[in-house]
Amino acid sequence: MTSQDVASPAINPTYAMWRKLSGSAIGKGVFSAALCLRVPYFGSVLPRVRDMRPGRCEVAAPKWWGVHNHLGTFHAIAACNLAEIAMGMLAEATVPATHRWIPKGMSVSYVAKAGTSLTAVAELPELPQLPESGDEGVEVLVPVAVRDRSGRTVVTADITIWVTARK
Numbered sequence: 001m002t003s004q005d006v007a008s009p010a011i012n013p014t015y016a017m018w019r020k021l022s023g024s025a026i027g028k029g030v031f032s033a034a035l036c037l038r039v040p041y042f043g044s045v046l047p048r049v050r051d052m053r054p055g056r057c058e059v060a061a062p063k064w065w066g067v068h069n070h071l072g073t074f075h076a077i078a079a080c081n082l083a084e085i086a087m088g089m090l091a092e093a094t095v096p097a098t099h100r101w102i103p104k105g106m107s108v109s110y111v112a113k114a115g116t117s118l119t120a121v122a123e124l125p126e127l128p129q130l131p132e133s134g135d136e137g138v139e140v141l142v143p144v145a146v147r148d149r150s151g152r153t154v155v156t157a158d159i160t161i162w163v164t165a166r167k
């Protein structure tokens with residue numbers, strides 16, 4: 001990180017905070033706690049952001065009683081919440097402060113039972129072209145894979161976000 005990066009008006013403040021704090025495990029923990037204060041529903045999966053940069057984000061979540069379903073596995077909607085967090089932090093790192101974004105929809109598949117803690121990885125095949133200014137918007141598809149501790153994919157999600165230039 002350079003001071004020029006953080007001072008740049010184009011860097012999203014959330015991403016600037018990550019760059020400042022992510023050098024240590026404590027800093028990453030502080031960032032993840034701050035994320036849950038900002039978006040309280042995220043807190044239910046006790047997320048830990050592991051990696052965040054333009055085009056990629058990785059977030060882990062423990063398997064604890066509060067995310068169980070009737071089978072004792074990780075509730076599918078809790079896994080969707082985790083996928084949204086990974087997408088959201090990818091978007092914060094990818095979309096500059098000159099623009100804003102909002103999720104528009106998510107299509108999801110539950111491909112295997114989730115019996116362990118999970119890790120969601122949101123990854124773009126390439127960085128998107130964003131509209132320069134005006135009322136024009138662009139849809140960006142963010143693919144997310146949620147995997148169990150053995151590396152098996154348990155949930156896949158395609159989340160569409162709507163990106164526009166700030167007025």
Ligand SMILES: CC(C)(COP(=O)(O)OP(=O)(O)OC[C@H]1O[C@@H](n2cnc3c(N)ncnc32)[C@H](O)[C@@H]1OP(=O)(O)O)[C@@H](O)C(=O)NCCC(=O)NCCSC(=O)Cc1ccccc1
Binds near residue numbers: 087101102104137
């Ligand atoms: C907005 C749009 C997606 C598209 O409608 P169009 O008409 O084609 O778009 P157009 O660009 O013309 O804008 C029109 C108006 O739309 C609003 N607005 C637009 N952009 C933004 C923005 N970036 N942020 C805020 N508002 C924005 C704004 O009022 C604007 O009016 P304005 O220009 O201010 O006067 C619409 O279908 C919708 O609102 N769907 C519901 C979306 C929704 O609730 N998603 C779930 C919430 S997130 C969650 O729960 C999980 C989560 C949390 C945190 C992290 C991760 C995950």
